Amino acid sequence: MMATAGINPELAATIQYGVDVGRFSTTSKVTLVEVSLPDLISEEPDFDDESLLRRLETIRNETPGTAVRIRNFFIPWAVHDKQLAITSASLLQICTIIRVPVLFIEGLLQYDYWVRPGNGLFFPRDENGGYLKLDLFYRCPSSGGGRAYIFTTYDFAKKLTTNLCFNVQPNQMLLVEKPGIRLVRSSSEELLTIHIRLASQILQSLNKEASNFRVLLLQDENRQFSADPKAKSENLHRITQQHRIAQQLHIAVENFIDLEELIKFLIGASEKVRLAIDPTPAAGTTNEADMLSYLLSKVHYSKRWVSNYRDRANIRINLAFHLSTQTDNNVNLRHARLARRDTKLNTLIATLARRDSTDMRVITWITLVFLPGTFTATLFSTSFFNFQLDNNGSHVSRWIALYCGVTVFLTAAVFAIRSLLFRSKTKLKVDDIDKLLQETKKFVKEDDDDEKEELNEYI
Template identity: 30%
Template sequence: MRQRFGVSPLFFNCFHSPKYVVKIGNASLIRTEGGKRVALDGLYRFSSGLGSPPVHVWFSHSLIQGQSSTYIIHGCPDMAKSLILSYVEQRDPILMRPLSVDAILAEHSLHEWGQAVYAPRNHLITYENSSIAQYTPSQTAEAVERLHFLSQVLHIIREDLTDLRERLQYLVGVHERLIDLSNDRYDPLDVESVQDSFAYIVSKTTTLRRWVVNYTERTGIRINLFFNLATQSDSRTNLEIARLSSKIAVSTQRDSSSMITMAAVTMFFLPGTFVSALFSMVFFNTTNDNESIVVGRQWWLFPTITIPLTVVVFATWVAWQRYRNRVDSDSLGISDLMKIAGPEPIMEKSPNPSYQGPM
């Protein structure tokens, strides 16, 4: 093809680029032979809807009187190919107009992108006509997820429509350049017809892109509405929890006051209880004759048993408290500790001048 048609190596390099990540540019080149302009060559790439493979187009319009134009279309959509072949079989003079094949391909691409808009538009209208008050929390989360997916699809379509509009502007420039270099080779009526066709396709592309932008913004509004209603529901739940916590705090305070009262009454009777218990022991004996207190010989058993037993009880209680504190500390997770300690301060760093971001 390089020797027979003069295909540029740039056209073959297009096949090695990623399908959906890298977008190649539009090129138009003047081919010369013997110091004379002999042809206007060009190449571009476009897609026809979501999920469709890219289409690569190379063309060469001869600037010599009586010579034809050559097109190489890699991955041409079936509908556009059938239409072009039908014009060829019918020998329709429409193909003799400059860049008529490009206009057919652009019209088909616009039609496919218009079809791709229908599904997300219908889903968006369904959510707009539904009553959000009847949504459960799980249904709300599912709706937000689907709306985010619709927003992503609409953003992709919007940018592809932007590419289509730029490619149409490129083809309009190629058409004007070809007419200037062709030295009145084409019929003025055919030239005006193609110009009108491109103007019409550009207008349709602009209108469709404007509505896609409208659908994208409406999707964002619906997502914000779901978020606001979910936030209001959470706020009401938090207020109810705060109200119940306040009631619990009041009840706890009342219980604490009752316990303090019971403790005060216990302390009031504790000295008398201690004295009565002490003098009721067999170690002490009172006589009626001289009204004196007689201490038994085994009185030392009371402090000997009571003091160590009291120490053991308090030591056991202290050991149990320390064990409980250690267990609580071990069961506290790292995330909980970070929540208690708070986030670490963010250190500002100077940007790395050697970093090259994505272009």
């Protein structure tokens, strides 16, 4: 897209940037609403490029004194918060005719969502110091979701207010008074009332959205977390839901903060606008700053309560994590106690095995020391064997049976005494094992009961 005669090159370059980042649609869908004296509204919806350009040419050739006192262009998103439902050529023509500042278009076409354009109020003057027009623009939360961008200009020569509204529905502006309500009288009041009503609509929408999450939070607060390990999946689902509620409430708080900043900006702008347009207001006109201050107090109230709900949601999340951690700690403590009992049992077994091992080593050493000598002495010193020959030849003593009997008796006696002395210390009885198992089961049951009581106290 190239700049043509009468078009600001900087403006053309800015719109070209929007083309490069895909902020424009291939077709236009623009609604034009005009308010004429006395409060006659004409609405022309869904302008395409061709009809819009013809209408813009008519607007360009208007002369001061026209019956139209408010003109509004409503441009929705073709793709939410990404692509405008207007072509770059049509937007360039609109911006050229109503002389939109480049600063507003830069903020509008900024691709990075988190980069917020500032609020602006400018009064261009002629060479004699007189006001040519008034430019007011800002970004605000939209009652339909996302962000709305508003640009308002007032032509001092034509006494004409033109609004360029992105992501704003025509019915949100409430362009005429309700029956029984006093019609606006001054130009400044007429200009600012539109913004006051739009801010009020946004506040109502934010309150309604926050109220829905408040209901979900209260429903969750009336339910208790279960200490039963089988309910772990349900608790996890509830934590996820609470996180979503807290996240949405956090977004709501930030939206209230944005609206709060906008109203403060409009309060400051209202005094400047009144002094510029109506330095001597007629009797009976209202002070827009008073109405904005009232609206600001409502925003403060809503923001305080939504912040309270957000904090309560965070408290519920922290409580759930604390109880989950407490349960894990109790389980780990129980495992540690069981491991300690297992260690005690293993230590007892190891001690008994060590005693058996000691006894065996003692017996082995005694055997190694005395058995060879004893065997040799016994073999060669007994008289049971007689190697001398007599008349009957070689023979064995008749007392050998006594030797065998005494030997067997003494051996049995030694084993019996040793068994009686060391059996209670060296043998792990089945009864002892059953006793340890019963103590372990009792410990596990008592530990589970204590854990449930502790969790119920925290909930």
